[in-house]
Amino acid sequence: MSCTLCGLPTPDRPVTAADVDGEYCCRGCLEVARSTDAPADADAEAAADALDRGADPDDADGETAFLSVSGMHCATCEAFVESRATSHDGVLAASASYPTESVKLTYDPSVVDRDGLTDTVDGLGYSAGEREVGERDDDVAVGRLLVGGFFGMMTMLWYVLFLYPVYLGVSPENLLVDLSGSAGAYLFGNVWLMATVVLGYTGYPLFRGAFVSVRAGRPNMDLLVGVAAAAAYAYSTVVVLGGGTDVYYDVAVVIVLAVTVGDYYEDRVKRGATTRLADLTADRVDDAVRRTADGTETVSVDDLDAGDEVVVASGDRVPVDGVVAEGTAVVDESLVTGESRPVRRSAGDDAVGGSVLREGRLVVRVGEDAASTLDRVVRALWDVQSTRPGAQRLADRVAAVFVPLVVVLASAATAWHLFAGAAPDAALLVGLSVLVVSCPCALGLATPLAVARGVREALDDGVVVTDASAFEAAPDADVVAFDKTGTLTTGEMRVRDWRGDDRVPPLAAAVEQYADHPVAAAIADDADAADVDVVEFERVPGDGVTARVADGDRERTVLAGRAALFDARDWTVPEEFAARAEAAREAGDVPVLVGWDGRAEGVVVAGDEPRAEWRDVVTALSEDRRVVVLTGDDRAAAATFRDHPGVDEVFAGVPPEGKTEVVRRLARDETVAMVGDGVNDAPALAAADLGVALDHTALAADAADAVVTTDDLGAVPRAFDLLRATNGRITQNLGWAFLYNAVAVPLAVAGVLNPLFAAAAMATSSLLVVGNSTRSLLGDDRDGDADARDAGRVEVHSGEVVDA
Secondary structure (H helix, E strand, O other), X not given: OEOOOOOOEOOOOOEEEOOEEEEEOOHHHHHHHHHHOOOHHHHHHHHHHHHOOOOOOOOOOOEEEEEEEEOOOOOHHHHHHHHHHHOOOOEEEEEEEOOOOEEEEEEOOOOOOHHHHHHHOOEOOEEXXXXXXXXXXXXXXXXXXXXXXXXXXXXXXXXXXXXXXXHOOOOHHHOOOOOOOHHHHHHHHHHHHHHHHHHXXXXXXXXXXXHHHHHHOOOOHHHHHHHXXXXXXHHXXXXXXXXXXXXXXXHHHHHHHHHHHHHHHHHHHHHOOOOOOHHHHHHOOOEXXXXXXXXXXXXXHHHOOOOOEEEXXXXXXXXXXXXXXXXXXXXXXXHHHOOOOOEEEEOOOEEOOOOEEEEEEEEEEEOOOOOOHHHHHHHHHHHHHHOOOOOOOHHHHHHHHHHHHHXXXXXXXXXXXXXXXXXXXXXXXXXXXXXXXXXXHHHHHHHHHHHHHHXXXXXXXXXXXXXXXXXXXXXXXXXXXXXXXXXXXXEEEEEEEEXXXXXXXXXXXXXXXXXXXXXXXXXXXXXXXXOEEEEEEEEEOOOXXXXXXXXXXXXXXXXXXXXXXXHHOXXXXXXXXXXXXXXXXXXXXXXXXXXXXXXXXXXEEEEEEEOOOHHHHHHHHOOOOEEEEEOOOOOHHHHHHHOOOOOOEEEXXXXXXXXXXXXXXXXXXXXXXXXEOOHHHHHHHHHOOEXXXXXXXXXXXXXXXXXXXXXXXXXXXXXHHHHHHHHHHHHHHHHHHHXXXXXXXXXXXXXXXXXXXXXXXXXXXXXXXXXXXXXXXXXXXXXXXXXXXXOOEEEOOOOOEEEO
């Protein structure tokens, strides 16, 4: 049986409740189901689909592949890539993602093999390949800008020196070049050639985007840019061939360069959201040591079958899910489960694929599906992120109406002026003026320039925005879900307190320095053990350590660990220390009894320390939204956070698959922001409307829309403020761009504006948008925060200044 919530296997006696439908793997999943109050059957199916390799309800017999796709220029490319892929035999379904530059293909391997899938996407400027780790080379984009900038400046130089003076009334006789002679032909030939380079090379992505939008039946801004630039270029070429001098190559060049620069800024932001699974390569296990009748052999994980037994030594990673057949070990499952404390595993216990043995040795019997929980987490992340909708600018969302409307207006204006008796060339100039004046340079720059400003200011605060969609999601966030371990807490074990003899700290530090365990490391770092020499040392996996030490002029045996370590040797544990250890466990901490000479002489308590600023952060964010906390730890470890008045709900004991499902359930009726760190949080970060990661693992950062790089939780409220302010700036820019069009287009239709003045109006509109985008987003508040940082202190959202 599988868990109704997260799809993981349930124990022999599933966790159930009379008031909740379904069967669950743990109490955490049951509490999530009770709190979110959603239909059980539907959730079980959705969770299983998200976590099953290649699962697609409509194409259950197909296999799944993920490919990277270069050349995706806009959200319209998604529809075109999907239609192009599914038009090939053997491709059953396709889902493209513009932000991650990838496509998920479900295919029939009997018709098309894995290596042939790239051919289903390649063509028309798109190139598919295997998803790889590394940065995409942007030399081509930079080259297009440099070439376009150079030839664009040369084009404008001819205009400034010779053509603009004529247009402004300067007599051709006063110029060095006779525009009507051979010198004029040479001049216009140069202008034509340089404009052709700008449009043909720099403008190629724009024209391809326009073509794709027509093929996909989804008009976008590229179509309007392409039509306006091509119309100005074609009209000017016809005029030159006819011996005229009123040409508008400058308009075509300005249109292409302005929008290309804006798109380049946007692409730089968007590229940060591309999935780069560097941690996947490092953390997944490729090989396993399988036990055989003759000994052991090293085999590929893919060759393991259910029932095989694999040997896992100390320091190794468990290759697949299974059950411990032999041995006892201390296992760190934090990478996969989010549980901060290492756990003891022995015969009969479940072994989690992807976890690391800190002490001991295990023989693990492979489970039924021979899969790793870490692989399961990674597949869930790929599925969620690759199938989420492409990041689409607000301007693109209105383009479906705006672009056809402008083309119709330009055609209607030309026809109306012809009907009114105007000369054909004059009527064509009216239509061209309408296209040029409505060309969305300001509209195209409105979003990327505001986004670029927001990204720069966020970087100043230690926040990297990796997906421009964060600017739209942040202002609408109704719920902020925090992961506990590593987010609200430091994620590192530290000694909280100790009780007993004064020699407890140094003796404990002396013996624990040789143990490979996070709690042991915390104890060893907390005290000075320079005067203690360890003569003999022995690990007792799962229970602690024992050592023979020279303490001054005495030699003694020292034990440090669980009560079971003392009981096994018939050592006495005074009630005072036993009670303190029990209280520590109930509070979610880890107690370590320390003793010598046959009895426990003290107890050291270690725990995952809450961040100093967490209370202020939660208070700030809870002012206008709900705050919930998700954790893989038990309820006792989450009690501190449950008591905060700003926390509306705490979900404890929730596995990583359960965290993703909590986010999905909350997102049904509300906009959800998820704040987390480790690999186990990555699918939940990707599933949220807005994912914010503290930069502890690259996988979590790849899944998030914003990454806090300073390890300062206080940057999260500031990030929300910046994202909201950036969205407001985008709205201002778009408002001005649409207002400009509402005024300028009617003037062009009436014939009041010629293409030159239309281009000037368009440039002025663009400059206003650029100027508005360069203003500081948060005004004077930024200066105050900068002063606080310069002084070595950080001002958190509530106004309280704490040590950095």
